[in-house]
Amino acid sequence: MPIKIKTGPVLPALFLLCIAAIFSACTPSPKSWQLSGPTMGTSYHITVVDVPAGLTRAELQQLIDSELQQVxxxxxxxxxxxxxxxxxxxxxGEAVPVSEHLAQVVELSKDIYRRSDGAFDVTVGPLVNLWGFGPQPEPEQVPDDAAIASLQQQLGSDALTIDRGPDRIxxxxxxxxDLSAIAKGHGVDRVAQLLETKGIANYLVEIGGELRTLGRNPKGREWRIGIESPDPSGRIVQKPISVSGKSVATSGDYRNYYERDGVRYAHSIDPRTGRPLQHRxxxxxxxxxxxAEADxxxxxxxxxxADAGLKLAxxxxxxxxxxxxxxxxxxxxxxxxxxxxLERSEK
Structure with a gap:
């Protein structure tokens, strides 16, 4: 039974928009495999090309499942x-020994926290739950200022210190x-690294919309993916791009939300204000x-x-x-x- 990493019983609390891989012109060749399965409350889809001799499909599937279970x-x-x-x-107040992977992800999370002036904060979970986008049900009433302010006193990645070698937090x-906003990306990286240790140099790994690619697709061309348009009526590709050798992640707020008294509350919470995002x-x-970094x-x-985000970019x-x-x-x-x-995709 799959175990969810995201904070939500059905939809992730920090739901990331699906990036659909474009396979329509890429019918798998005899030397390529497509593997899939459940993980982290969602699913993974992997295409590998030119699989080395001696590696069986069943063996590779077992290795992938085992790696994701470890994550x-x-x-x-x-x-x-x-x-x-x-x-x-x-x-x-004490340095707790942790695994290299956990230290690595928390260290990256704190780095993004610093670079974004606190917009990304892996300690935001209590606020996500308060607004009904975690394990707790949607609140009957919108949280009041006092409840928000009280929980904000419990947040802040500045409270975390990471030591490496030995790894301690x-x-x-x-x-x-709560690593919900970065764990899927880390899982993609772990599977990609696993494939490379097995001599696989052409692959696409996708978990819940986050993906990483290397080499060529089954037709010998660059991997192309489609950035999804935020249209609730269905999945529409807004922009196709070539991304071989890169990782891609998308975040948005148009699918997981609720309304109270005519006001729309989306699942993405700004840890600096304690409230759902209200921008466009x-x-x-x-x-x-x-x-992991893209995620x-x-x-x-x-x-x-948009404005502050593009300035950072x-x-x-x-x-x-x-x-x-x-x-x-x-x-x-x-x-x-x-x-x-964009230029590569237009050629």
Whole structure:
């Protein structure tokens, strides 16, 4: 039975828009396999090309499932004895030994927290739950200012100190870590690294819309994916791009929300205000070297909004594509570092 990492019983609390891989012109060759299965409350889809001799499909599937189960055991908030949940119940003010993977992901999370001026915060879980986008049901009434302010006192990735070699994490305050906004990307990276250790140099790994590619597709061409348009009527490709050798993640707020007294409350919570986002940025897609970084940055930029998000993207040379809601539909905005991907796709 799959174990969810995301904070939500059916839809993830930090739901990331699906990026559909374009396979329509890529009928698998005899040397390519397509593998899939459940994980992290969603599913994975993997295409591998030119599989080395001696490696069986069943063996590779078992290795992938085992790796993803390990990610769950390290980082899930739905497994009571996962490494993360044991850490969250551990002592405050003491350096707690952790696995290399957990230290690595928390270290990256804190780095994105710093770069985004607190827009990305892996301690935001209590607020997500308060607004009804976690394990708790939707509230009958919108949370009041006092409840929000009280929980905000319990947040802040600045309370986390990470030491590497030996790997240890210290909490200066009793914050609770929830890696929902970055664990899928990390899972993609782990599977990609596994494939490469088995000599597979051409692949596409996707978990719940986050993906990483290398090499060529079954037709010998660059991998192409479609950035999904935020249209609730169905999955429509807004922009096809070539992304071989890169990772891609998208974050948005148009599918997981509820309304109270005519006001729409989306699942993405700004940890700085304690409230759901109210800006007009519908989705943001990030291309990066690793999927964990793309995953975390997509969430951070979604929280920041279009203007502040693009400023960060330009400052740090991030490849970012945004869809912003207008009265007439959606407006495309993108960073300078994203332009080469558009040019490659138009050739």
């Amino acid at each position: 769950n055991q390290e980082m899930s908030t739905y497994i009571n004895d996962s490494e993360l949940m044991r850490f969250n119940r551990g002592p405050v 210290t909490r200066s305050r009793p914050v609770q870590i 940025l519908a989705s943001v897609t990030v291309i990066a070297e690793t999927c 975390g940055l997509a969430t951070a930029l979604n929280v920041l909004g 330009e400052r740090e040379h991030l490849a970012v594509f945004m869809l912003v809601k207008t009265d007439a539909g959606f407006e495309e905005r993108y960073s300078s570092s994203f332009e080469p991907y």
